[in-house]
Amino acid sequence: MRRIIAVFIFFMFLLPSVKAQKTITITNPTSAQRSELVSIPAGPLGIEAGKGVIVRDAFGIERVSQWTYDGQLLVDVHVRPHGKAVLTIQEGIPAAIRSSVGGRMYPERLDDIAFENDRIGFRLYGPAMQRKGEKGFGHDVWVKRTTDFVLEELYSNDPRLSFHLDYGRALDCYGVGPTLGCGTPCLVRDGKIVYPWCYDSYKILDKGPLRFTVQVNFPTVDGVTEHRILSLDKGSNFCEATVWYTTTAPDGLPSGTSVAAGLAIRAADPTTVVMSKDYVHYADPTVDPERHQFQIYSALLFPDTEVQMKQMENHVLGIQKHSQQGRFHYFFGAAWSEFDVRSQAEWQLRIEWFMLAQRHPLQVTIQ
Numbered sequence: 001m002r003r004i005i006a007v008f009i010f011f012m013f014l015l016p017s018v019k020a021q022k023t024i025t026i027t028n029p030t031s032a033q034r035s036e037l038v039s040i041p042a043g044p045l046g047i048e049a050g051k052g053v054i055v056r057d058a059f060g061i062e063r064v065s066q067w068t069y070d071g072q073l074l075v076d077v078h079v080r081p082h083g084k085a086v087l088t089i090q091e092g093i094p095a096a097i098r099s100s101v102g103g104r105m106y107p108e109r110l111d112d113i114a115f116e117n118d119r120i121g122f123r124l125y126g127p128a129m130q131r132k133g134e135k136g137f138g139h140d141v142w143v144k145r146t147t148d149f150v151l152e153e154l155y156s157n158d159p160r161l162s163f164h165l166d167y168g169r170a171l172d173c174y175g176v177g178p179t180l181g182c183g184t185p186c187l188v189r190d191g192k193i194v195y196p197w198c199y200d201s202y203k204i205l206d207k208g209p210l211r212f213t214v215q216v217n218f219p220t221v222d223g224v225t226e227h228r229i230l231s232l233d234k235g236s237n238f239c240e241a242t243v244w245y246t247t248t249a250p251d252g253l254p255s256g257t258s259v260a261a262g263l264a265i266r267a268a269d270p271t272t273v274v275m276s277k278d279y280v281h282y283a284d285p286t287v288d289p290e291r292h293q294f295q296i297y298s299a300l301l302f303p304d305t306e307v308q309m310k311q312m313e314n315h316v317l318g319i320q321k322h323s324q325q326g327r328f329h330y331f332f333g334a335a336w337s338e339f340d341v342r343s344q345a346e347w348q349l350r351i352e353w354f355m356l357a358q359r360h361p362l363q364v365t366i367q
Contacts, residue, residue: 020046021090027363028079030356035078037210037233040089042071044366047091049073054092063087064097069205069213076210076234079362099208100147100234108155113202115212117232118147120334121170122182122239124216130198137195138181138264139239143296143336144170166292174296174334175287180262180315182298183332185228185243188258193313196226210234223248237341238301238333238354244326259328260307262315263300272344273316275309278302279351280316283344294337297347301331303358331358 022045028034042049049071055063066074079085103115111126121142129136142163144150150170154163163172180186180195187194199216206213211233218226224247231240241261245253253259263280265273272283281299286292300318305328307318320328331354335341341350 021088022046023367024075024087024089025365025367026077026079026085026087027365028081028083028085029363030360031081032353032356033078033081034357034362035235036076036357036362037074037235038077038362038364039068039072039074040364040366042067042073045073045089047073047089051091052093053089054094056088058086062095064100064209065094066206066208066210068211074210074233077362097209100210101208101212101232102149103151103212103214103232104204105202106151106155108157112155113199113214113216114142114151114155115214115230115232116142116144116149116151117212117234117236119235119237119340120144120336121151122230122232122334123172125176125198126202127198127200135178135195135197136176137197138176138179138184138262139332140172140176141174141182141296141298141334142170142172143174143334143339145336145339146170173286173288173292174284175264175266179264181264182334183239183241183261183263183300183330185226185241185259185261185328186317187224187245187253188260188312188317188319189254189256191312193260193262193315193317194257199228205229206231220248222254224253236333236354237335237350238299238331240331241329243328258319260317260319261300261328261330261332262317263298263332265311265314265316267314270314273311274344274348275316277309278307279355280309280318281344281347281351282316283347295344297335297337297341297344299331299333299347299351301333301351301355301358303331303355305329 055065064076101117106112110128114123123140125136200219202216204214213231215229229242269285279301284296306321310317
């Protein structure tokens with residue numbers, strides 16, 4: 001009897017240390033198969049943002065998760081059409097996993113900021129580039145035909161390699177130069193593009209394993225300073241951009257100034273532009289089409305921002321309508337015909353799926 005009582009008392013003391021478990025139901029409101037990241041705010045979970053958590057699916061298998069800089073818990077989920085996925089979440093130490101996103105500032109090559117996921121990579125140029133007088137205004141695209149990370153390899157300064165040549169894994173063959181490249185924001189004033197040049201300072205906000213986020217800030221020009229947050233998720237060809245401007249003038253941006261984002265269109269091949277009221281995409285011929293013989297598919301998407309599409313200075317611009325206050329939100333993206341998007345027709349389908357997912361997000365219920 002004493003032994004039974006001792007065991008009972010032991011478990012009574014143990015019970016308070018068992019962390020409360022929440023049940024999360026993820027509902028798919030669409031007729032499309034959904035495989036993406038879902039965001040769950042910390043508050044309703046009753047868990048302090050940043051605490052270790054263990055997320056399990058209906059089979060009890062641990063799912064990958066990540067706390068974001070703004071207090072959201074990201075979970076990698078898949079949900080069948082009009083289906084419901086049930087997860088459990090509780091505090092604990094998650095299993096170590098391989099990150100699907102990565103990036104940093106690369107002093108190996110001036111001060112590039114480059115980042116990638118399991119599909120694509122992007123690059124921004126910094127103040128060292130600007131001091132040299134080179135005009136690298138826009139987002140660059142790095143294509144890859146592997147889900148592995150390639151940036152460290154491409155920046156390794158191996159004399160046997162050049163990241164402008166295709167050795168079988170990845171390369172830089174997208175032309176930026178004095179253009180907005182792939183999805184760079186800009187101001188439009190008096191019918192002309194005001195190019196943003198290179199970033200001045202940066203801060204990496206999220207390092208993975210599911211999302212990479214960086215904030216870049218730009219030099220003040222004529223009393224206007226641009227701030228840009230870019231986020232790239234696992235499994236996505238599309239990078240999220242949130243842009244805002246601060247000014248020294250009490251009335252905000254100068255009169256006649258609009259906020260926009262642009263996609264470079266090559267003068268030698270403008271024929272593959274596909275434009276809608278809320279997106280534009282393009283089959284870019286690369287910097288050397290005759291020798292490369294492949295395409296890079298680029299896009300600008302505006303699922304929740306009303307824009308006017310306009311062709312200007314070898315670009316298609318999505319120019320924000322109405323208010324110039326607040327934040328300008330959109331997505332830009334790219335894919336390579338040598339990897340997971342083989343044609344522009346496939347790119348069109350991927351864009352349509354992504355726009356559907358943005359406008360009909362997965363629904364989260366917490367119990």
